[in-house]
Amino acid sequence: NAGVMQNPRHLVRRRGQEARLRCSPMKGHSHVYWYRQLPEEGLKFMVYLQKENIIDESGMPKERFSAEFPKEGPSILRIQQVVRGDSAAYFCASSPAGTPGGEQYFGPGTRLTVT
């Protein structure tokens, strides 16, 4: 059973460009969470999704950020018009159907650098 997959692992964007981060949950998992981690800081919740539904996006900035988890394919976190302050590691985590809020399994993260 493959773990949570994220790609790309590293992404460099110039200010004003768009960044697209992808997350494929573990097989059988239908809950996806996105977190942002700044250097030497904790995990900041951004958005919680189930297939075709955004359950909670309270941690996601209203401007420039969006997320989706379509019926088919990976979950995508999209950042438009990136700024230097968006540079961070973005982790997604998945949890099994039936245990929302329970154990989460993290992907390897995407390290976004905005130049």
Next chain:
Amino acid sequence: GENVEQHPSTLSVQEGDSAVIKCTYSDSASNYFPWYKQELGKRPQLIIDIRSNVGEKKDQRIAVTLNKTAKHFSLHITETQPEDSAVYFCAASITGGSYIPTFGRGTSLIVHP
């Protein structure tokens, strides 16, 4: 909403010593408390968890204790080894609904050989 406080932020021990990391939470409805280990540049990995119906859980050199009355839980690592050096995060959540886990800010554990 839930608030999780984690202490200390940095912990330095000698190899073979024990290490204890403590977390407090605010929402008495929280019933699931995982601990994650994150090595430098790597993903957080679940190392142990505890649910509110038990007071202690052990797995080899690591153990977690939970005091529901006081709303705090702790991670205990015995006989520390250099490979235990990492950042450890606690979290609190409520299972079974649309609840978001709340993480502590992390503890950087350094084990000196």
